Amino acid sequence: MxxxxxxxxxxxxxxxxxxxxxxxxxxxxxxxxxxxxxxxxxxxxxxxxxxxxxxxxxxxxxxxxxxxxxxxxxxxxWNMFDTDVLTWILSSKPSLALLKEFTQVRLAIEPQAAALAAMNATYEQLEDIEKALSRMVEADQGLDDPLDADIAFHTSILVASGNRFFVQLTEFIGTALRVSIRYTNKIKGVPGADVKKHADILNTIKSRNPDRARDAVTAILDEALELIDSQL
Structure with a gap:
């Protein structure tokens, strides 16, 4: 309607x-x-x-x-978890300090989500993460949008965690990722994310190894924080 x-x-x-x-x-x-x-x-x-x-x-x-x-x-x-508020802020003044704070939030959530996904993900949810990774590969070939594919990968892990609170954060994470990923890719001088590192995350989840899954996500988020810190 x-x-x-x-x-x-x-x-x-x-x-x-x-x-x-x-x-x-x-x-x-x-x-x-x-x-x-x-x-x-x-x-x-x-x-x-x-x-x-x-x-x-x-x-x-x-x-x-x-x-x-x-x-x-x-x-x-201001309710920073409200996607409207976050969108307004990110579209008008996406400061490096704000992007750093958001990446710190990701670091507190996403490694644990990946560990939980390694333990809890259903076959269908693993397929969704794999489809997102395939989209990232296609994006490298100009056949998909690199930003949309990257966001789909990370949010599908939140869903696969099986934690209802993490699932509720998918829209918030996706909204802020749209600015954050674009910025860190610009610093690195690349159009899209490192597909190999994301494939490593998927493989640790599929192998049902929560510790390795947690470490794999932590590694890419630590790299993002270092990139932001280098520009502050």
Missing amino acids: KPSPRQNLTHQLTYDLGIAIVEGTYPVGGGLPSEADLCVQYNVSRSSTREAVKMLSAKGLISSRPKQGIRVLPENS
Whole structure:
């Protein structure tokens, strides 16, 4: 079912205001125009404006209270695990410090996910990781998108871990990988990831060796951190 026109207007206003906040058009601690003024400024209904304000409040970007108006909250209140918030930040100001923090999150999660995949992955899930690796090979030949293939590989391991919390992180990891991988590949001067190292990860998972799987993922993430650190 297609979204209603009002839903589309709400989402567009949420996006426009979210980008404006992240880019500093509305600075932290400052106020946004009133809902009535936003209606006029963005040519949307009061109900759409109210819904957009609620969505931004839920994402931790603003607070809206009677007599205080709409205030922009500090960055440590923003929900970094919200894919909209993360996308806005990464599209407007993907700082090296932020990419480093994200890679540190990956380092805390993905090696363990690979170890769990080595123990828990079903035959179908192993096939999904293998298909993603095949896409990476094809991407090297110009037959697939290298970024999409790389993201599919890493997120399929999260799914194969069998850990429901890790599975919930696939969209978050995929969103940030879109910027992070592009950046580290640019530093290395290559269009795509090292297929051999990713094949080694798959083989350790298929051999049901959790320690080797953990070490194989740790190695490529340590390399990514070193690359980022070299540019800071």
